[in-house]
Amino acid sequence: MRASATAGPGPPLFSIALISAAALAYEILLMRLFSIIQWHHFAYMMISLALLGYGVSGTFLALSRPWLKGRFRAAYLVNAVLFGISTLVCFLLAQAVPFNALEVLWDPQQPLWLILIFLLLFIPFFCVANCICLTFSEFSSQLHRVYSFDLVGAGVGALAIVGLLFIVMPGTALKVVSALGIFSAAVAWWECRMKPRWPVLVFLLGVGAVLLPANDFSLQVSEFKGLSQTLRVLNVEQIDRRSSPLGLLTTVKSPTIPFRHAPGLSLNTPGPIPEQLGLFTDADNLSVLTRFDGDLGKLSYLDYLSSALPYHLLEKPGVLVLGAGGGSDILQALYHQASHVDAVELNPQVVDLVNSEFADFTGALYELPGVTVYNSEARGFVAARRARYDLIQVALMDSFSASSAGLYALSENYLYTVEAFAQYLQHLQPGGILSITRWIKMPPRDGLKIFATVVKVLEQAGVTDPGRHLVMIRSWNTSTLLVKKDAFTGSDIDSLKAFTRERLFDMIYYPGITRTEVNHYNQMQEPWFFEGTSRLLEPARTEFMDAYKFNIHPATDDRPYFSHFLKWRTLPELLVLRGRGSMPMLEWGYLILVATLVLALLASFLLVLLPLWLQRRKDTRASGLRWRFLVYFPAIGVAFMFIEIAFIQKFILFLHHPLYAVSVVLCSFLVFAGLGSLMSARWHERFSLFSITVGIGMFSVLYVLLLPGLFDWLIQLPGLIKIPVSALLIAPLAFLMGMPYPLGMSIVSEKLPSWIPWAWAVNGCASVVSAILATLLAIHLGFVFVVLVAVMLYLLAAMVLRQEPGLV
């Protein structure tokens, strides 16, 4: 390739925007792809570390700066083309690596496979980061414009990939991203006015077009995932496959060896389980669609689950099912003569499967008289709903395997927080019951944490004796907690006793229970549930929770990590016993997060210090400035991510749909920050950097204080209105947040130009480290704390540069 150019082309801004969009889309897409072929906690680790490619790029360019001088366009194009190719090729290679997440602690070879995958995924991010950083260095006087196109492109990419994943399979989306990489090279060729103009342009566009997909490629799913194992069974066939950003749904028929999904079914069940279709999400997490021909008599097995208890205490209740899925809870309600069932399901594709694709099989369950389905997020639905119910069922939504392996430890969950339960109770009729069913973990974790949460909610509501409003039972692998708006009566307790006795279930708690009544049919080594619930009703329950070896303190909206149970002080004991059966108690998601943070910190430390050390004698100018930059850039990098992540969480509670919240908030933040960057030079003529960062701090604190009330006030707005409202709320904060980086960089470019790649490396590393750190801080101290730390960091950054006269 012979590249020549006419004089004076500007930076390839549209190419930058396109490749940034592709890179962010790729990041989100990788999470999706690895959640399907592996498990999402390892995906998180691999992708986080791969993003260090941004940091490595800065270091690489800092070291190769002399060589790259005068070779900008060729270097840019090579990196853009490599990005396009490597997005596809590196993923295909990575999925062929025989990594088995389940064997990591058993097999010393597994971490090596993990490193190989990380190295493969690292390549595309390294290439795209090179493109951006090269442009920064080459066009340092227009850095704010380049940064602006970078951010706006990334923002659009975040939104576009979510839309794309509704239309095509994830594998197809990967090809689109790959093609975008090549197209960005073509755009750069055009923008940089390189010659020969048309032949290369046509060639690049042609390569991109070839990559554009006609069909999906097959994903190599781990053989240990539920779907892979099911497909081994004789005569099993996939009968439907559809995908969205919410997950890959695979419907499976097994005519020879039927699915018999009935969690915790009583040993005394009289009736058989009707035919079922398996419904796998991301090739795991089995739920089912149950055949229903209108004959309720065939559903008698549903009366032999622990979740059937409330129907024995209520007469023809009006029911709200949160997390309807394939419809088992609705069938259970219909079997028990519910007067009406409102069912809430997040995933529209699940609703479509039940109502359309398999309507003949399910009896179009969601369209039956007396059943209304709402495609909505459960918490948001309740918050915006005025109706009251006799029974609110919080269904058993997660699968046992994922739940028991601690894979949800990092997932924010707003269904099981103190505030959520308070809302559920407010939506009960007098005499109404809230019912929550969970898998039983040994030793008890979920069940006790929910019990503690409900006790706290009842106390906050002014109930003097919460114990009178609670009953709890368990089967051999599920527990069901009932919370009654009024106190449970004597006849309620009689019904409870009869229900558990007939089904060989055990009572955990009812008002007045004694130790002799527990641990009869499903015996534990000690009556842990009884002991636990009794302690949680005592005034000194905080001491009990502190002393318990797992974290059973209630989750809150500020710390919405219901599934985080691990305590550091328990870890040594669990590690000693790891080869003898304690591994499932080790909370994978959390430990991997910590390991990722340590690795990212180590790598960042090296990446940031290496170029500094190598250049220590080369540039003696402005030596006093160096230590200021050393504080300034990491501080604003971390602060930006902290605020972005924390406000994504805050807006989830307003937009309610996690997917929309993440894409809308992320896009808004990036686009408005991009605009802020574009305007930064002009604004800086009127406002000092110090004033701008003080503005960021003020907005952040104001939002922390005002958003909850504002959201309560606006909660009734239609979803489509909430999206622009959210964008408008984010706009001023994000606009200001887009300025400190380009303003700082302009100082670097003026005073210490050789440090531009270094500042880029710092930004890249800070993004990775701060994303992990924000989650850890939120788990332990809450999102408000994360925001406050960010504000302090912004102020620190401003103070550091302010002390240098003539800079800001």
Added chain:
Amino acid sequence: MMGLVCFMPLAEAAEDYAASRARLVTEISQDVIDTSAYIGKSALDERVMRVLGTVGRHRFVPPHLQSSAYQNRPLPIGYGQTISQPYIVALMTDLLELEADDVVLEIGTGSGYQAAILSRLVSRVYSIEIIPELAKSASQLLQRLGFGNIEVKNADGYYGWQAHAPFDAIMVTAASSHIPPPLVSQLKPGGLMLIPVGSPFNVQQLTLVRKSKNGELTTRQILPVRFVPFTGKH
């Protein structure tokens, strides 16, 4: 290691494996002693440990993993299945309180290793495997190795094996959301059924179903290690 084994004379290789097996048994015995406070006993059934020391685990793992056969860890055997960790195999077998004249049903043959261990302790083992390829290979292997008192079939384990019921003990190693009622009915009064619960490489808990002499059913949730969650005065 693999290469070395291939070039070793047969007798020498067998001796090598026997030594590894003996080390494994010692390791498990030591593990039990070390964690006696957690397990509630300082030794497992002597007969179980003896059998563990005689059945060649290397026969039941894929050739490329034979060098790891006597490490105390689960191993993949293909088809998304695993051969359990020897420590867990020992513990589970111990929990079934087997007698020499017992008839045992196993659901989930897998490699056939657990059935082989059981067969050396009881009079007859019936084993059901859901994956046709595994059922065939395990059946052939067990026959070849001379485990004549084991019968394997490819079928749906949910319904047990009525023709040979009732059973003194049942071991269910296949995942299930509930305890299959047909298996309960095929369990003899006084019999025990064991269900390990967890993911392919990690047993989370063991559910032991006991049918009393008068037919009453109780289940016991057993942690491989008795991890007590309460601390201090609690």
